[in-house]
Amino acid sequence: MKPFSIAIVDDDPNIRQIVEAYLQKEGYLTRSVQSAEEALHLKETEPPDLWVLDIMLPGMNGYEFCRRIRKETEAPIIMISARDEEVDKILGLELGSDDYLTKPFSPRELVARVNRALRRWEQMKQRGERHSPVEDAAAGHQLLGDLLVLDKEKRLVYSLGEEVEVTSKEFQILCLLSEHPNRAFSRDELLTLVWGEDYFGSDRVVDDLIRRIRKKLDKIPLETVWGFGYRLRSPERTAEG
Incomplete structure (x- = not known):
């Protein structure tokens, strides 16, 4: 090697x-x-x-x-x-x-x-490598329609037909939340899954990153679960709620 x-x-x-x-x-x-x-x-x-x-x-x-x-x-x-x-x-x-x-x-x-x-x-x-980039991008499209499309092969984000510039960590969080719609992730879970188990900084970095994502993608249903963390709603749940 x-x-x-x-x-x-x-x-x-x-x-x-x-x-x-x-x-x-x-x-x-x-x-x-x-x-x-x-x-x-x-x-x-x-x-x-x-x-x-x-x-x-x-x-x-x-x-x-x-x-x-x-x-x-x-x-x-x-x-x-x-x-x-x-x-x-x-x-x-x-x-x-x-x-x-x-x-x-x-x-x-x-x-x-x-x-x-x-x-x-x-x-x-x-x-x-275990996933088809085409299937992954399609899965993102099915979750939120044109509001959020993730091209995981090129690591690009689109909303309403326009490319949205995001950082590496923003892209990782969007992928994680979109792969598990409606599931609430705690701040500690997001720190471990995105920054790694050996990250010992403040969980404030998660809040700051979510705030930046919301500013860039203000139409997606990225919700705060008060006192716990965050989740990305599917269109069906959003309509019901």
Whole structure:
């Protein structure tokens, strides 16, 4: 099996050197660059299986880079930053990153998080291969008609014939809720199923993400189950209620 490739994007040469050494020892192939602009070129020439991305970069910052590449790839992104504010972590996760580490961090912890992120990525791809993308898209159409159509092969969202731009996590939550219409999911369930069992942040990230989905897709019956979580109603139940 070909080793996974990992790109390290950080303007600190010492961090790049240390991270590369630990990841190479684990058996990964690595590439390192010092700016988001270089990383964009790397994405076109040698796209990695995972990104280790610093937020505070010269020129384009890590948030903007994450937002851009999430339109084209679902490869895991682990953000690293000297800032430890909850809002920074939430913003990174909302833009599509899969994990967040605060500097200074243990290189061994980073390796462990890389291992977990790649395992989840492989499991997600295997689950996707078991389903026909055409059938999956049709299932989304049958649930809410033209209000919500999910193209799981291209990871695109349509509403009333118009494409709606969503982040990776927004797409995952929409898929999960649409596959289980009328079922109420708790915030803890959504955290585990979408962010992973090893995510230890606040469940506020779920509320923030649902709010963003509602703003983008204000016609879909995405309901709050007070004191518990959220559910996506089917048209039949919505008409009855």
